[in-house]
Amino acid sequence: MSFARTLFRVKPAEQLSAEGSHTELRRTLGLVPLVALSVGATLGTGIFVVLAEAAPAAGPAVVVSFVLAGVAALCSALSYAELAGSVPVSGSAYSYAYATLGELVAWICGWCLLLEYGVSVAAVAVGWGGYLNEFLQGTVGARIPDVFAAPPGEGGLVNIPAALIVLLATGVLLLGVRESARATTITTLLKIAVLVFFVAVAFTGFHSGNLTPFAPSGLAGISVGASAVFFSFIGFDAASTAGEEARNPARDLPRAIILSLAIVTAVYVLVAFAAVGAVGVDVLGHSDASLATALRLVTGQTWSSVVLAFGAVVAIASVVLTVLYGQTRILVSMSRDGLMPGVLSKVNRRRVPARNTLLVGVVVAVLAAVVPLNQLAEATSIGTLVAFGLVNIGVMVLRRTRPELPRSFRTPLMPIVPIAGLGLCVYLIAGLNAVTWATFGIWTAVGLVVYFGYGRRRSQLNRG
Template sequence: MISARNLLRVKPAEQLSSEGSHSALSRTLGLVPLVALSVGATLGTGIFVVLAEAAPAAGPAVVISFVLAGVAALCSALSYAELAGSVPVSGSAYSYTYATLGEIVAWICGWCLLLEYGVSVAAVAVGWGGYLNEFLQGTIGMAIPEALSAPPGEGGVVNIPAALVVLMATAVLMKGVRESAWVTTITTLLKIAVLVFFVAVAFTGFRSGNMAPFAPTGFAGISVGASAVFFSFIGFDAASTAGEEARNPKRDMPRAIVLSLLIVTAIYVLVSFAAVGAVGSDALGDSEASLATALRVVTGQGWPAVILSLGAVIAIASVVLTVLYGQTRILVAMSRDGLMPKMFSKVNHRLVPSRNTLLVGGVVALLASVVPLNQLAEATSIGTLIAFGLVNIGVVILRRTRPELPRGFKTPLMPIVPLLGLGLCLYLITGLDSITWLAFAIWTAVGLAVYFGYGMRKSQLNDTAAPVE
């Protein structure tokens, strides 16, 4: 018989932390790699890909959409930072929710995170194919045929470049966390350099007329744009998935989360302002490789677009790498708790959860090859917003129920900031399409079936809680 006691049982923060401190994973990451991990997982996802989706909806006010989404993300980031310093394990929001709201809510949160991370990797991979074609067109005058570079429904049969970049990232992850961190740091620095190059060139073609009317669709358009570009802020929480591979997680993880979000928000606002001012919001929606197109319009030459496209090809690949890393570590935590099969937490001689990584990489590669970009982006946003909302609730509960718990960081203005973060998440989620809600409802129903059929019976807390009959 299913009882409320089983569904709402909480895993104490000390137990989660103890299990994390005895993890088979290797503690090799300092503050710089953790910041690079979060920036690498975030920066590029929106600017290189989703700007083309949001700019036509909001007009030039898409800049405000980025600010609104950034504020919403910052409130949640401060909550993440406190919980990351209190419960320094690999499970991110899943583990934080397990320590505060109970097992069934933690399962739903973890299930949302699997949607968020897996689908976002696929979405970014689809955008990567657009920039790869832009680069090939500008260098050798050829591009991959649409039948092999676009999914069904967008003129193609299968998106081979999207699947390829996921498989390449999977191969890097199989080498080990130290090697993955090195690749992430290099590609993140390259990504920032490419975006600085874009801003410098785009401002040479800035026209004030492109900024008017500033908000042609009013605040409704800004809101829709913010809901869309919120997708571009997922990833700042990637550092929270590295809790068992950080050298000093209580100190460095909160810092990495907040620093990475501030860096990303500043760059997003600057780049979107330069892009809209250079070519106008409507022109940005004409191509998946919108920034490269903007440079071609501004300069009348192909070489700046080629440089940007090459940078985007490398940089977006790093997003795939870091977000894929995050998903595998969340599965490690869920597996260790017994809610997922044990195979997901077993590591090889390189201290890599190899079976987990290979399975996730294969599923995401398949998803990226056949699903259109806009459907992937919105499905990611809804999973993200729900996970963030639960984290904001969790930080308030843990502060009240466990005030004595050591914390490496404390969310300011408690409980105003987390409640504001929760409210903004609820507000942004209303801007998503009904088809997105339908897909999420189906995903949640499948997740609950898995939990009641497997996870609840296999949970490690069964040893300390009432048995499930």
Template sequence: MLLTRHTLLRTKPVEQLADEGAHTKLKRSLGLLPLVSLSVGATLGTGIFVVLGDAAPEAGPAVVLSFVLAGLAALFSALSYAELAGAVPVSGSAYSYSYATLGELVAWICGWCLLLEYGVSVAAVAVGWGEYLNSFFESTLGFRIPDALSAPPGDGGVINVPAAIVVLLATVVLLGGIRESAAVTTTTTLLKIGVLVFFVVVAVTGFRSGNLTPFSPMGLSGIASGASLVFFSFIGFDAASTAGEEARNPQRDLPRAIVISLAIVTAAYVLVALTAIGAVGVDTLSSSKASLAAVLQAVTGTGWPATVLALGAVIAIASVVLTVLYGQTRILVSMSRDGLVPGLFSRVNRRAVPAANTLLVGIVVALLAALVPLGQLAEATSIGTLVAFSLVNIGVMVLRRTRPDLQRSFRAPLVPITPLIGLALCLWLVAGLRKETWLAFAVWSVVGLVVYFGYGMRRSRLNTPRKGGATGADAAP
């Protein structure tokens, strides 16, 4: 196949995407509440239960502002997601939006970043889940799973068995069907919110204003560095956009679910971070990976509140694994349907589940969770997410120019100002990541380009003539 600029920049018509979504083999069964639960379930818990203790030393008590800054970056991107989710209601999330606006090569890069975002974040959260499982065992049964079996190489262990187990359990639930998965997600999300409310009520009894001084010992650079790290905790608010072909009324409900879920998550993070630091200070918070359980232990002097929190975290973090794993499988469905990855990933069984896709993803992520340390996973996830968010912000501006006539159930306000702010904040946060993270991302990107030029470009469905003799690229606006 002759490589040309036209080939790399060919776009997939919005009408073609919409038609594929309308004739999906997936089952449309999700209303607004399950969609909000999907996004909140995929987001709430990852940062607060896992990353807060790591981020606090970066910014001091001002890590609260790091959450606010990361939330603002997510908000401007969320408005762009909401507009595109209502205009292009398909399963591919930012990948499909980029395909419709920026061309096939950019869409591939975005999809490749999303595979990093979703797959690696699942593994990172699974690692944190193992820490809270050990905390629960310590407070109730008086023992820990040995480090050799509960930590990966590089963190003092050999293999993280609990992390692998929770990923495989989530895989089994997903294989049961979307309706069953949604019921589990809604239940665990409500439990998760209840556990965090319990934490705030207990932790505020130990609040000391002196624990907040000096408030920002590292200055603005520390706040920005903290925001780059905790941005990991906002990954997942876009999970509803991966359910575009399983929502009953996607044009109406997807934009609402994205904005509502981000508001819930940001409020929860700020409240929990503020009360945690106010109760015990940064040093105590950063001394334990199961940091919130340690806060309650320190505040009350008794073990039962920490036990309640640890049990809630075990269940709640498991729901994050479930929902984010779901999102990755649906992105692969879209990429496979476009011919960019093998057709195996888009085949569904009698339950309308992409079974082979789900099983393969579950096994790969379980291996990552078992063998890679948490810190490296969290930062690698952040850079993939920020790149994808940047492309979504650009996509809104492009689609406004190329398709002003397109029906949009939600319109981001003050375009192009809001997506430009979202883009600038994403680039700022990316700049705050470490060199090692950039190196890992560069290697991942090179591998992705090799796969695209060696496989995806040649097998793209846009190479196949559509009715009337035009390819999808020729039909693009």
């Protein structure tokens, strides 16, 4: 096989599925924990702060912006659902690209996911420390000093809370997948309950006058709002990283992906509608903690914002746990394929990739503790959008090259849906800033050095 052909050799879907069926991971996850995994990864800090960005642009029609963003995310979710049912393994978009677009593209996809998962966990952990301080201030009247709650360059020495939540999540993952799934389900239900509490309280102060004019900037404003809120939908694909720990992956993974997106969209629309109706877009647009501000204005007291701060603490902890889990499972797949060191796919007696989990947990904890992540965190979005785009391409390629492959779910309106999903990804990527592109370029260059220096020579496909 020529050098060029080795770069684009695919790993057949049957081979990937066969390797996944003989996994050393423990198959314990049913539909409910899989849905909780995806909802837990998606329903995080976004809804607590995103209204402040989207409401001024869209006006009360920000509710429509959430619906539009949900429909846009659905295009990629349907592509994920088909590939998750066809290639039910732990690698998510990485494995799907390997089965459709070839090894080099799969490597780039996996490398992008490592950037997105790793840095986003660290950035989310930093945000967790801020909400923890707000919760402590409202309950016991004290807060963690900035020197121990912020990294160098941002007024502190080390961000202990950020590192602590990452290490705590790592410890939960080391207990086993059943215990991790139980923790994820509990925290996901708690944060949904807090958001339902917000909706119930906000509706007591609802004024229909706050909904007029409904779309002051017209369709253009709704579109700008949809772009702003789209990133709060990222995470619905988390269930696809659990393909080898699901009891019936071919049946449950597609269902979990679509159900989780439906749940998240419904929650977002209800929260946005209640918040706008309660206080109006002007108030929401002038507050970083828009939901907490809305509750204080409706109730005239601070206790309700303390409850919301508790919800944010739970929500962010849940995101740290689920996204950290996803990164370790992607590394398992890359390691088993020979593109990463074999030690990363070894499991312990609890059937957990312990060394992999410890390595990821420590690295992310250090990042969260000492690195200012504001600009770097923004760069994680490009990794997600690249993965989404490749999945939309991959589902079309697999339909054409392997029409006879068994599929437990089929993307409707082929190829309109994946083309729409791909178009949205291209549109959003094109709008990212120069810092994001520079970070992505450097990360990709490092990844190519690793692939050509290590992964290509050690690929399991060389043994075929």
